[in-house]
Amino acid sequence: MGRLRDRTFTGCWNCRSRRVKCNEAKPACGACLRRGVRCNYGTKLVWVEHDNQVYKSDGRRSWRCDLTWSGYAPLPADVVDYLILKCDQDRTMASAAPDCASSVWDLGHHSPFSCFQLQSNEQSMDSSDQFEEVMVDFDNIDSPSLSNALILMPSLSENPDLTWDDQFLFDHYVRDVGSNMMPVEHARNPWKSDYPALALGRTWGSNKILYHAIISHAAFHLAHMPLRDTNKYSLIGSKNYAIAIHELRLNIDNDLTDFATTVASILSLMFAEIYSGRSRYWRHHHEGAWKLVENHRSRDTLSSTDFTRILMQNLNIARTISQTATGLIQDLENGDVSETPELLTTPSLSAMITSTPAYGFTIGASGTILDCISKITRLQHVMANQQNDMTHYVDETLESILSQLNCCRNQALGDMIEDEYANRQPSLQTLLERSQNKAFIYATYVYLYRTLFDVPPRSVKGYVTETLRYVDDFFTLSEGNFSIWPAFIAAVEAYTVDDMAAARRWLERSTSFGMGNRESVEKVVREVWRTREERCEALDIDLGIIAVDWREVMREMNCDVLLV
Structure with missing residues (x-):
């Protein structure tokens, strides 16, 4: 009777497929080193289709595809999108902070992507670094070297009290809505960096307003996308919009300790209105934000931070473009165009904003072109009022x-x-x-x-x-x-x-x-x-x-x- 051979199932895949003894050395066994091939001990997967085809075992265990998820309900399309996003997001989190790679939103074996392992780097980053503002050299704002410094993947995984919809919509805002807000991908896109980062402090004050405003913004975006539940996302958008408005009314009369976040919240509500398709109401938010900025000009609001500067630019760009449709000033009640006192005055708020660096980059136009558009609108106002002494x-x-x-x-x-x-x-x-x-x-x-x-x-x-x-x-x-x-x-x-x-x-x-x-x-x-x-x-x-x-x-x- 021959000697019984000890069989193990822990050798590398190359040795197991060749049916040779593996010394199981790591990271590479001796046989693979001698042959100069890549050694692999990881999970080996095979898809087995329901086609009666015979599959070679090759040391793998297989499971019929129709039985793999037996007992589990099919995942909706938006959930699948979310899980795919989490694969990328968790990989980023793992490289930045290995201890945070596991998310409270991880579905474990319920996720069809749970078999993919995260690869974490040895370098780690303190989580507080995610919220430090990056000072940007606006003279070199298009420099490729900025792209790595400005990449931000905000995550709400440390907030287990959030609903599934809120988590999904927040990720959707960072991934899709933020990209839609600019015509060309840009390293300094504030809707993919500053807005979501500030919204993470969602439990108090202006940050709470901003959080609900961007959730509303994201929900209204999905409500107008094909193959989505329009009623569901319209309801979520309206609910968060109402919460943001309520919080704004409670905080707007208080001392504005975080002026930039308050303005960002109002602009987010404006864009939520725009995305919802209600054509006229966005103007209330824009005019409100403009008056708020005018009332706080003494706080050096135009250049206190890079984010504040971009906020002021976006506010003024919206003003310039909106006036091409309605004239210089439009009464909110009846839509009549009235005269403006700003025509020939000393440096106005708008003029101060247009003089800041990189003005216009968020809309894809140069500051000179936006200045031309504004001048044309103003000149039309002068000509329409037939001011003869203004011929020169x-x-x-x-x-x-x-x-x-x-x-x-x-x-x-x-x-x-x-x-x-x-x-x-x-x-x-x-x-x-x-x-x-x-x-x-x-x-x-x-x-x-x-x-x-x-x-x-x-x-x-x-x-x-x-x-x-x-x-x-x-x-x-x-x-x-x-x-x-x-x-x-x-x-x-x-x-x-x-x-x-x-x-x-x-x-x-x-x-x-x-x-x-x-x-x-x-x-x-x-x-x-x-x-x-x-x-x-x-x-x-x-x-x-x-x-x-x-x-x-x-x-x-x-x-x-x-x-x-």
Whole structure:
């Protein structure tokens, strides 16, 4: 009778598949070292389909796929999305703090991804470091070296009292909503870093307001996404919106110890309104935030921190863009445009904000272009009020605007020629930023000629075509969220077959991002087109000479859309 051989099942997979003795040395056994192959002791998986196919064992244990999750209910799509996200997020947490890698939201064996092991690095980071503000050199804000320093993966895993929906929506805000808030991925995106980091202190004051505001923002986004439970997420969005409003009313009259977080909370409520699709109410929040900033200018609010500076910039950008639709000041009750006292005053709050570094980067436009847009709106106000003594001012301002626009256009063309001459291929981010910037430049030409001179669409056709071409270029390279304003300004003036087709392509993409206000934008564009075609048939004249004021159309539709 032969000697009984001891069988073990702890050798490496290479030795077990070759049926040879393994000395089980780690990290690599002797046999694998001699053969120069990778040694592996980890879990070895095999998917066994229900197709009656014979699978070679190879030392593995298999389980029929239809029995793997027997007794467990199928996971909803949003839960699967969350679990996939947790794989990446937990890996990041494990590398940063191994002791925190296990989350209270880990489903253990209930998760189909629980078999994947986390690899943690030896380096650790104190959790308090996550909340330290990073001081940014705005002169080099596009430097790639910033990207690693500014990556923030906020997690609510240390808050076991949260509901599943809150945890999922918070992660959704960081992952998806934050990316949608800027047209191009940027290392200094505040919606992916500062906003969620501040919201983690959700148990008190301004942080609590901000937390519920961004949960509402994320919920309204999901409510407008396909294949989602619209009623469920609309209800969650409305509930958190109401809580945030209640907390804001309790805290707004108190001494503002955290001014920036309060302003961020109000702006988040504004965007929650925009994403919900309720077209007019966002303006109340914007005007409230603006008055709050004006009342606290003595606190040096414009430059106290980088985050505060970006907040002020976003507030002023929204103001500049909103005024292109309604004029300089709009009464909140009746929508009438009234005169402004700011026209020729000494440095206003807006002027102080526009002078800060990197102004405009969050919307994808240069500070110069945004300044041109603001000047055009103000100049229209002067001309509409027929102030005869302002003729010299009008001429000088118009000359200044055209000079700035031509300079921006020449610089953009020069950058492209320089790359071709040097046989240099720009990075993807550079190409996307250029498409965004050029669209803004040409759309500003359209806005100037249509607003100040009321020229027909035929006179601005070249600018319209160029704007929509750069919109197409952007979407050819990216699935990012192109800024509304330049595309909208071109779309409402499109009248040729090709330009209208390009505008429709933009509308189709624009309405796929889960933003409720985009539906209103599409309705306005199509109503402008319908009105132009109706007048064309009635007057029997060419479409290109029929000017339709989209602002009048918007007012007739009782619609007030923030085009950002």
